Amino acid sequence: MAARDSSSKPLLDSGVLSRLSRMPLQAGAPMLGPVTGMHRSATRGASVEFAEYRKYVPGDDIKHIDWQVYARSDRFYIKEFEADTNLRAYLVLDCSGSMAFDSGHGPRFDYARTLAAHLAYMLVKQGDAVGLHLCGEDTDTDLPARQAPSHLQNIFHELEAVRPRGESTLIPALHALAERVQRRAQILVLSDALMPADELLDAVQHLCFCRHEVTFFQLIDPQELQFDFTRPIRFVDLEGGADLVADPSVVHASYLQALDQHMTTLRSGLRKYHVDHRLAPVDEHFEQLLTAFLLGHAGRAVKGRGGARR
């Protein structure tokens, strides 16, 4: 399944996909889905995995009565099993102008696009439904979550065609997504988070309130973190704002302070809402990010099975 981006670099890396094929992307929270899938379901159903006991009530299927428990306790108890279902995931890609930033490690948007493509592929391959929402001034692409392979092609096509520009519309998009997606889903947000932290956290909170599982991939460039300029620079806003002439030696300390404050706010806020916050430096290969993400989710899924509550 070939997918290429506009720079003629393929969207998908077969080597990465091959290495990550044994690591499924598992939902951390129980999902609600119409189809039997690999993810935990919020409901109890037919499965090979025991979940818990409950008292027999008239009408229960007696084949689920645990006779050994009856022998011991002279009481009737029904075995409950985990119900596996498929995952519905939505990829939300920030297509604002700031995503086009490139300090020499390649445009940040290409990184996001590649990451999104691999996530979509893995999800579809494991039978999950994937939707795509592109947030940008000029774009409002909203592909519903589907699990058909042909749908994957639609996703790749949209990823290749979109260009980052203009101001960010991520926050209203997240709010709208929270309202539109009725059933619990996994929301994978890919953005540079260069927007007011409070407003972004509000949107994330909205999603979490609607019981969606949110993973926030924050794509960041090392130069934005270091701000290692020496001479006065004319900074041109990628999102079309006013230019600014600044002397780095004068603003360096204050810039880092403002950046640190933003990161701290964002980090603590996302942690509060139990959002999986992934920092993605664009100077590193996305495979590391994906591997850590998949492993992290596998761990959370195991924990969830061990103590899941209805």
Add this chain to the structure above:
Amino acid sequence: MTALSPLFLWLLPLALLPVIIHLLNRLRYRTVKWAAMMFLRTADRDASRRAKIRQWLILAARCLMLLVFLLALARLQSRGGLARFLNRDSERIVVLFDRSPGMEQTRGGVSSRERALLLVQQGLREGRGSPQVLWIDSATGERTVLPAGTDLESLPQTRPAQAPANVEDLLRRALEEIAREDDAGAEIWIATDRRAASWIPEGGLSTDWQDWADLRARVTLRLLDVGQIDPDPGNRSLQLLGDPRREGDSLLVDLRLNRDRSDPESVPLQIETGGLSLREDILVEGRSFQWTQVLPIDPNREVHHALLALPADSNPMDNTVAVAFAPRAVRVARMDLNDSATQRAVRAGLLPRSGERELTDRRTPLSSAVHLLVREAGTPSGEAETAWMEQGGVALSLPQAANASAGFGDEGLGVAEWNEATGLLGADRAREPLRMDLLRIFQAVPPEEREGIEVLARLEDGTPLLTREAVGDGAHYRLATLPLPGWSSLDAGFVWVPILQRLLREGGSTDFSQGTHTLGTWTMRADEEWLPLDAEDADPRLHVGRYEHRGRVVALNRSTHHDAAAQIHPDELREWAAPFDVNVFEDRSADARGREARVELTSLLALLGLIFLAVESYLLTLNIRRAPAVRSPLRRGGAA
């Protein structure tokens, strides 16, 4: 304030160079497309006020540094209070006062001497503390300690004189005085019009001020400069050219009249001669007019003298010429030699001529009538000989012929070092050098070298060939070889004859028998008697005129070398006085009164510049407190 080098004031706008460079750098910034503008705007808005102030302080420090540097180059001078503030206390002030004829030149009705006197008075009045004031004037060279409150104008040492000034000599006397008294801090004030002739003698400087460098830390030189020599119009000066000569019943005197105009005019010349007072109108053309004045004389007399004077003008000190004519005195050389060959060589070198040069022997007693003594080395100088030298006699010691040594071979040695410009071995009046380079020395008995003996020439092997020892007003020369075949090639005459003639002339230089002499070229001894024939109070050290001395009439004139109006620039003065620093008090006011002392601010400005440099360096290295790094480490691909 004034500036001695005002040209640099035009460069003051360069002090804005750091600001211009700063602005140009801002214009040349590169453009970067940036995503995290929200942080940048916050940072720019909240950019540490301290950091911005620091940037402006650095710029200001750089601008001020350039400004004071340019002001220092312009040699800014302050006046009044600041000058007084910068004048440091001194134990002693030595005033070197120029009272040479040129200082009588008036400008605005006030002579340079009067201006200098006012400058000294002002400086003494405005100075701090109560230093001892030592006065050394240019005419007599005598040192006089002035009590506090002395009225300088009434001091004889401040009155005009016609003797030339020699600042080099005066400064050396002042330094000797300070060194002898071991003053902790002293100032030397040189009150002069910067006439170049006073600073640079005809024969050039002979003192190396580096020899006095150890006094530099405690001696301050201050030049009380009376400004440009811009005389009042109408000044004339009269110069005597050469010696007068007799032709029959007339005395011919070559004269030159210099003036500041070129149109023809009739100038009255007053002549006092033979008891007569005459006047002759000279029709003068051009700025410099030469003519031969014919003076009537009594043919029955041998000695004739006259005083010629122009009318008084803006400088009355250069209007008079004294003339005296007498039969040329015979120069006498005495030989105290045993070797006949050497005697013949001396005779051949002196070329005795009746009426001009005579050669005698031991039978003539050493007196003022003997001018040169040629003697054998190794024989001790008796008391009479020493006393004779001290009176001005010149002795030449030659090795004894019997003391021949092994020699330097057939080729002999050449002469390696000698002063080609001045002195006994220097070029003659026609600037023809003495051909010492052609001499070959085959045998030599080198004279001793010790302190007080000057080596005038050395052989190729470094041994002295000719030495000179000053003895009072006279000198003792010692030659290492003889003008004989086998000893040297001196007998060829091209060096031997000039040496002997010059020695004879030197020995006779203190004998005022030739008629006319120049003030300031000799030192009058306390026991000498001089009877002025013109003004009763005339002083042979100070005044042009006719005097009776040792039964002869002597005419004393001022040095025409010092009539030249060329001035030495203050920058040349600094080079002249190095390693000493020269502070210039300059008087530029038209009115000599009400003048203020000024002092150069170069040192202060340099200090300010260093302070600004230190401030700029400190601000550049100031450790600006930086915001803490982003606290959470960047976990690669992991959760934040």
